[in-house]
Amino acid sequence: MYTRSEENYLKIIFHLEREFDKEVSTNAIAETMETKASSATDMVQKLADKGLLTYRKYRGARLSDEGKKAAIQIVRKHRLWEVFLVDKLNFHWDEVHHIAEQLEHVQSNELTNRLDKFLDFPDYDPHGDPIPDKNGNIKSADKRLLSELDKGHQGILVGVRETSTEFLQFLDKRNIAIGSKIKVLGREFFDGSMVIQVKREQFFISKKIAENLYIQI
Numbered sequence: 730m731y732t733r734s735e736e737n738y739l740k741i742i743f744h745l746e747r748e749f750d751k752e753v754s755t756n757a758i759a760e761t762m763e764t765k766a767s768s769a770t771d772m773v774q775k776l777a778d779k780g781l782l783t784y785r786k787y788r789g790a791r792l793s794d795e796g797k798k799a800a801i802q803i804v805r806k807h808r809l810w811e812v813f814l815v816d817k818l819n820f821h822w823d824e825v826h827h828i829a830e831q832l833e834h835v836q837s838n839e840l841t842n843r844l845d846k847f848l849d850f851p852d853y854d855p856h857g858d859p860i861p862d863k864n865g866n867i868k869s870a871d872k873r874l875l876s877e878l879d880k881g882h883q884g885i886l887v888g889v890r891e892t893s894t895e896f897l898q899f900l901d902k903r904n905i906a907i908g909s910k911i912k913v914l915g916r917e918f919f920d921g922s923m924v925i926q927v928k929r930e931q932f933f934i935s936k937k938i939a940e941n942l943y944i945q946i
Contacts, residue, residue, distance in 0.1 A: 730836060731799065733834050734772065735772070735775075735776060735781075736799070736803050736833070736834060737762070738758070738762070738769075738772050738773070738776060739776070739781065739792070739796055739799055739800040739803060740800050740803045740804060740807075740833075741758060741761050741762055742758060742773075742782065742790055742792055742796075742800070743792060743797065743800035743801070743803075743804065744761075744804075745757055745758065745761065746791065746792060751789075752785070752788050752789030752790060752791045753789045753790050753791070754788075754789040755769045755770045755773055755789065755790070756769075757789075758773065758790070773790045776790075776796065777790070780793055780795055780796075781793055781795055781796030781799065782796045798865055801861045801865045801867070802838075802841075802861075802865070803833050803834075804833075804861060805841065805860060805861040805862075805863075805865075806832065806833040806835065806841050807829045807830065807832075807833040808829075808853075808854035808858055808859075808860040808861075809841065809844050809845055809848065809851070809854075809860060810825075810828070810829040810832040810833060810844070811825045811826070811829045811854045811855050811856070812848050812851045812854055812855060812860070813844060813847075813848060814828060814829065815855045816848065817848075821901075822855040822856060822897055823894045823897035823898050823901070824894070825855065826892045826893075826894075838863075841863075842863055845860075845862075845863065850862075852868060853888075855907070856888060856889050856892050856897075856907070857886070857887045857888025857889060857907050857943060858888060870887060870888075870943075870945065871945060871946075872887050872888060872943040872944060872945050873943070873944055873945075873946065874890075874939065874940055874941075874942065874943060874944070875911060875913075875923070875925075875939040875940075875942040875943075875944050876921060876923075876936060876939035876940045876942075878913045878944065879913065879916065880913050880914065880915055880916050881912075881913065882912075882913050882946070883910060883911060883912035883913065883946075884910070884911060884944035884945050884946045885908060885909070885910055885911075885944065885945050886905065886906070886907055886908065886909045886910075886911055886942055886943070886944060887907065887943050887944065887945045888907070888942075888943035889941055889942060889943065890940070890941040890942075890943065891941040896938075896941065899938070903927065903930070903932065904927060904928065904930065905927055905942075909927050909928075910927070910928075911925050911926070911927055911942070911944060912925060912926040913925055914926055914931060920935075920936060921935075921936030921939065922934065922935050922936055922939075923936075923939055
């Protein structure tokens with residue numbers, strides 16, 4: 730068993746590893762965790778002592794097989810609880826992240842497996858993220874960031890990088906949701922902003938927004 734703080738660090742390091750595909754710096758961990766670099770370094774060293782990751786000073790941390798297995802199970806619980814909250818309790822997708830962060834620390838594999846079965850073994854959470862199965866396998870998806878698409882290209886929204894309440898509420902105002910077809914009508918190379926079409930609506934979005942939307946061509 731691990732403490733809640735240890736689990737939070739394992740999960741963050743897991744996500745950062747997948748995003749950057751390399752060792753994760755303690756500065757990056759601290760920034761994501763919104764804590765001091767010294768605190769992140771202390772925890773990384775503690776996790777290294779437990780064999781959950783390897784850490785090289787000035788290079789960063791990488792999860793060990795045991796650490797990755799633990800992190801995947803935390804992610805699995807988090808995403809299953811998000812599905813439960815949205816599908817069964819009628820929460821909106823912008824309301825569930827913080828609640829699921831509390832529920833992900835419940836220490837019961839049996840509960841997690843029964844929840845998975847109760848939900849009919851969903852493949853993705855409400856934000857389009859793949860849900861690991863009980864063996865830790867994660868489905869890969871052929872997806873690209875909207876910011877990488879050129880004028881005239883289009884695709885289906887299959888996920889979001891940013892899950893903050895403010896960002897998801899912005900998408901709601903624009904009627905953008907998982908499954909929406911998005912077409913790039915124009916692109917400003919100066920700042921990366923775009924003109925897009927969703928259904929019959931046309932509007933500008935910033936580069937930052939485009940960098941947080943995953944599209945499947």
